[in-house]
Amino acid sequence: MMFGFSIIQKSTRSRARLGCVATPHGTIDTPAFIFCATNAAIRGVPIDYVKAAGSQIILSNTYHLMLQPGSDIIRAAGGLHKFIGWDGPMFTDSGGFQIFSLGHGGVEAEIKSSQQRSGKKALINLTEDGAHFRFHINGRGVTLTPELSIETQVALGADIIVSLDECTPYHVNKLYTATSMEKSKRWAVRSLDVFTKLGDGKQALLAVVQGGVYPDLRQESAHFANSNNFHGFAIGGSLGKTKSEMHRVVDITTQMLDRTRYVHLLGIGGIDDIFHGVKCGIDTFDCVTPTRIARHGAAIVKARENPGNPKQYICLENARYSSDFAPISTACDCYTCQHFSRAYIHHLIKSKEVVFGTLISIHNMRTMNRLMEEIRVGITDDALDAVRDEWCS
Amino acid sequence: MMFGFSIIQKSTRSRARLGCVATPHGTIDTPAFIFCATNAAIRGVPIDYVKAAGSQIILSNTYHLMLQPGSDIIRAAGGLHKFIGWDGPMFTDSGGFQIFSLGHGGVEAEIKSSQQRSGKKALINLTEDGAHFRFHINGRGVTLTPELSIETQVALGADIIVSLDECTPYHVNKLYTATSMEKSKRWAVRSLDVFTKLGDGKQALLAVVQGGVYPDLRQESAHFANSNNFHGFAIGGSLGKTKSEMHRVVDITTQMLDRTRYVHLLGIGGIDDIFHGVKCGIDTFDCVTPTRIARHGAAIVKARENPGNPKQYICLENARYSSDFAPISTACDCYTCQHFSRAYIHHLIKSKEVVFGTLISIHNMRTMNRLMEEIRVGITDDALDAVRDEWCS
Numbered sequence: 001m002m003f004g005f006s007i008i009q010k011s012t013r014s015r016a017r018l019g020c021v022a023t024p025h026g027t028i029d030t031p032a033f034i035f036c037a038t039n040a041a042i043r044g045v046p047i048d049y050v051k052a053a054g055s056q057i058i059l060s061n062t063y064h065l066m067l068q069p070g071s072d073i074i075r076a077a078g079g080l081h082k083f084i085g086w087d088g089p090m091f092t093d094s095g096g097f098q099i100f101s102l103g104h105g106g107v108e109a110e111i112k113s114s115q116q117r118s119g120k121k122a123l124i125n126l127t128e129d130g131a132h133f134r135f136h137i138n139g140r141g142v143t144l145t146p147e148l149s150i151e152t153q154v155a156l157g158a159d160i161i162v163s164l165d166e167c168t169p170y171h172v173n174k175l176y177t178a179t180s181m182e183k184s185k186r187w188a189v190r191s192l193d194v195f196t197k198l199g200d201g202k203q204a205l206l207a208v209v210q211g212g213v214y215p216d217l218r219q220e221s222a223h224f225a226n227s228n229n230f231h232g233f234a235i236g237g238s239l240g241k242t243k244s245e246m247h248r249v250v251d252i253t254t255q256m257l258d259r260t261r262y263v264h265l266l267g268i269g270g271i272d273d274i275f276h277g278v279k280c281g282i283d284t285f286d287c288v289t290p291t292r293i294a295r296h297g298a299a300i301v302k303a304r305e306n307p308g309n310p311k312q313y314i315c316l317e318n319a320r321y322s323s324d325f326a327p328i329s330t331a332c333d334c335y336t337c338q339h340f341s342r343a344y345i346h347h348l349i350k351s352k353e354v355v356f357g358t359l360i361s362i363h364n365m366r367t368m369n370r371l372m373e374e375i376r377v378g379i380t381d382d383a384l385d386a387v388r389d390e391w392c393s
Numbered sequence: 394m395m396f397g398f399s400i401i402q403k404s405t406r407s408r409a410r411l412g413c414v415a416t417p418h419g420t421i422d423t424p425a426f427i428f429c430a431t432n433a434a435i436r437g438v439p440i441d442y443v444k445a446a447g448s449q450i451i452l453s454n455t456y457h458l459m460l461q462p463g464s465d466i467i468r469a470a471g472g473l474h475k476f477i478g479w480d481g482p483m484f485t486d487s488g489g490f491q492i493f494s495l496g497h498g499g500v501e502a503e504i505k506s507s508q509q510r511s512g513k514k515a516l517i518n519l520t521e522d523g524a525h526f527r528f529h530i531n532g533r534g535v536t537l538t539p540e541l542s543i544e545t546q547v548a549l550g551a552d553i554i555v556s557l558d559e560c561t562p563y564h565v566n567k568l569y570t571a572t573s574m575e576k577s578k579r580w581a582v583r584s585l586d587v588f589t590k591l592g593d594g595k596q597a598l599l600a601v602v603q604g605g606v607y608p609d610l611r612q613e614s615a616h617f618a619n620s621n622n623f624h625g626f627a628i629g630g631s632l633g634k635t636k637s638e639m640h641r642v643v644d645i646t647t648q649m650l651d652r653t654r655y656v657h658l659l660g661i662g663g664i665d666d667i668f669h670g671v672k673c674g675i676d677t678f679d680c681v682t683p684t685r686i687a688r689h690g691a692a693i694v695k696a697r698e699n700p701g702n703p704k705q706y707i708c709l710e711n712a713r714y715s716s717d718f719a720p721i722s723t724a725c726d727c728y729t730c731q732h733f734s735r736a737y738i739h740h741l742i743k744s745k746e747v748v749f750g751t752l753i754s755i756h757n758m759r760t761m762n763r764l765m766e767e768i769r770v771g772i773t774d775d776a777l778d779a780v781r782d783e784w785c786s
Binding site: 039040041042043044045046047048049064068069073076077078083084085322323325335339340341343344346347348350351353354355358359 | 433437438439457462478718736739744746747
């Protein structure tokens, strides 16, 4: 089977849409959440639990895998799916985000609108050809070109891959953003060329839509993406300094894109952000948050199950849970909630038994998948706001 | 169902025996290996994998659970089985080993015949009444008496529990060992008394056999244990300075014990030591080694699968495994070997993805269970030495 995207139903109240992405490794009902298996592993979670939690697709990071174990090893293993033991759809990014995160000194917080800026020094040298940098672990020098990114992603063999771009942070000015966006366009052309040459016709290539917070630049980038033969789009780059600015950028950018094609929003996974993105027509989201906060003892719950708490999670290390023998959520059908109490997980945290992170990650993955299932029902019933009221306070 | 022990078959070539331990939570085919869930969790492994690896019984440590979460919480949870989500047989120790490990300044290495002695200062004050000490984490003062140990173990609700003893290290002299052994006898009487009063008739109580490396003291301790109404025996205390001395102490002590009752060997789990112990009539073994070495990247393999390597494991961090796409063992039916290659696990170790410890722990547990299964077949066929030749170089 080759890549395909079909829209099953459209909301009458927003641009939300129910869709289906077909890949050689199975289909993805959208809107869907993509879990991050950065180093070819969901951190702390055996892969069969990822499947059992109802996960449809996982994402690995090209930068990390170039560094360790290297694409040759994964190609020799028969590709990323076989290496990991995951037989469902997979997504890889281009490596661009991590490189520019190094280049701009820890840009991740800025991209995600948390208004922080790190003072770290740039570790890359950017030319028309590509990004020259040293791997952060072993210091080995590499030039990541659009060609190398695509060659690597073809070797890894994920179902959905991404053209190389420069991910611009918030703190650069409009001129830099414009110049960078133009270069990302040229890199996307080179990405598409090598993809057409090397690809087996089964992988799908996404264009990254850049342009920062500037509507005219986003328009230019979207026009380019629409005009070329990409299978879909990934919205990247700076989404602004605040949540409301991020929502505005997502809102305008999604309106500029060819609505028959698949749209991914890179690196965003807050529950309210997902509802906003879905209403704008985003089909998939990825974010490390659900598994990252699990390793800090935070279990995601619906707002309706957590009255009076503005956060969308509960912190199980809190002493109030030491003799709370209920599951994290009585409504949850995950392995963790079916077998273990809050008190037991609290005890594991206090005992520094890291399996607590595994158990909460399983719950958080299942919860994000339940969220997306309920969103899909909400679109079917054209009642997304009622679903939102359940999940967001 | 109450506790019961029956001998199914005896070897004609040694004192090895095939047995069955019945408990309220199911039966244990012996000889068997008991895995350590020190803090009410097998480190890094969700409990259903422990079951799927063919594990029959797990052990938790009373000292650790007194400290965190405390026996009241576990009682309120409905007991240790419910708290952990483990429905099979369970074993708890008395807390004595950890206390005397603190008291004698890190005695574990000595007990296990590795000839080291730590210079740490004693943290306990021992009287006829019990052991007065402070918990190593929170500094709270506690007096662990035989009564408190049994009360706690009754509250925890394991199927097999142990009387409180003083676990003497190698470096103390014969007089100390003798005096201590006599006190352990008096503590065992008190343990049995409170067990008879508090117990529900479903738990089984083991006497710990002490006496260090001295045959006459072991004889005196064994005579006491034989003469009292314990369900079985746990061989504890110093087993000598070397492996051969340990084997000698196990050999003579097992000969002194009532052979109709169940015998556990505390804290020993080397593969050659298990073969030796089985031949002496040991029914169960416990040791943290299989899961501990897994977290350092070491996967247990049969000697026959690992020619030229005197170790009973392979270190998967070794670069030779970076492109080895075979499973840890082609003969192994564990989840890990059925799904993942040595190269993938090597990659997880290099990437610091701690799920490697989970995957190797699953393999090591399954391997220890396969070892015990093959030992049981070896007893049935009266061909234990042939099994030993497979496993030990």
